[in-house]
Amino acid sequence: MSEDSADQPLPLVAHLTELRDRLLRAMLAILVVFICLFPFANEIYAFVSLPLRSLLPEGATMIATEVASPFLTPFKLTLVAAIFLAVPYVLYQVWSFIAPGMYRHEKRLAIPLLASSVLLFYAGAAFAYYVVFPLIFGFFTSVGPEDIAIMTDINSYLNFVLKLFFAFGIAFEIPIAAVIMIWAGITTPEDLVKKRPYIIVGCFIFGMLLTPPDIISQALLAIPMWILFEIGVFFGRFIQRRGQAAQGEE
DSSP, rough: OOHHHHHOOHHHHHHHHHHHHHHHHHHHHHHHHHHHGGGGGGHHHHHHHHHHHHTTTTTTOOOOTTTTTTHHHHHHHHHHHHHHHHHHHHHHHHHHHHHSSSEEEEEEEEHHHHHHHHHHHHHHHHIIIIOOOOOOOOHHHHHOOOOOOOOOOHHHHHHHHHHHHHHHHHHHTTHHHHHHHHHHHHHOOOOHHHHHHHHHHHHHHHHHHOOOOSHHHHHHHHHHHHHHHHOOOOHHHHHHHHHHHHHHHH
């Protein structure tokens, strides 16, 4: 194939076919990871529930209030874990689909942003598990009346922690969002600094909406969001200076 024909845009049908193939590859990757993880479904649930179980009073246990919960709850968690672990490959498929339509300088910036977004999402989930869960569950298990037995339903617990996992994972993407907006010219670091008070209030509102109704989990989400916003502004200034330098060279 000649260079001229290779540079010509693909017809719509070819784009749709490629999109279908990449979606199928992403789904197949999730299925393969799920099949590998499913034999360890109960162990995965035991790991995720450890922050609560380790704080339960002596003799207290988690319970299943529905007939199918002992099977469906670990099944659901394993599926979520498979998606979680397959995210890099899924994003690679997304990148492979959109990269041909990007300029070279856009690719140079997009690749680090894509890798950073994956790492930050994982970091947010890890922060929730290792920092937030022990504090939240330690508070919840210590403030109840003495004559009330703590026996958390396994499905209710899973829904609770998945919400926090994704809330913190998404919240940790703030630096990426700030850098993209500055890179695209939507805003500037100076404008973001001027709006800092409103952004801090927004962080606490966001934390209130995405976390359980307690001040501890709200603060544990809002404060890292504010710090990550400052990190995004810092790197946004760096991106802005590089862009101005590149324009000056032209």
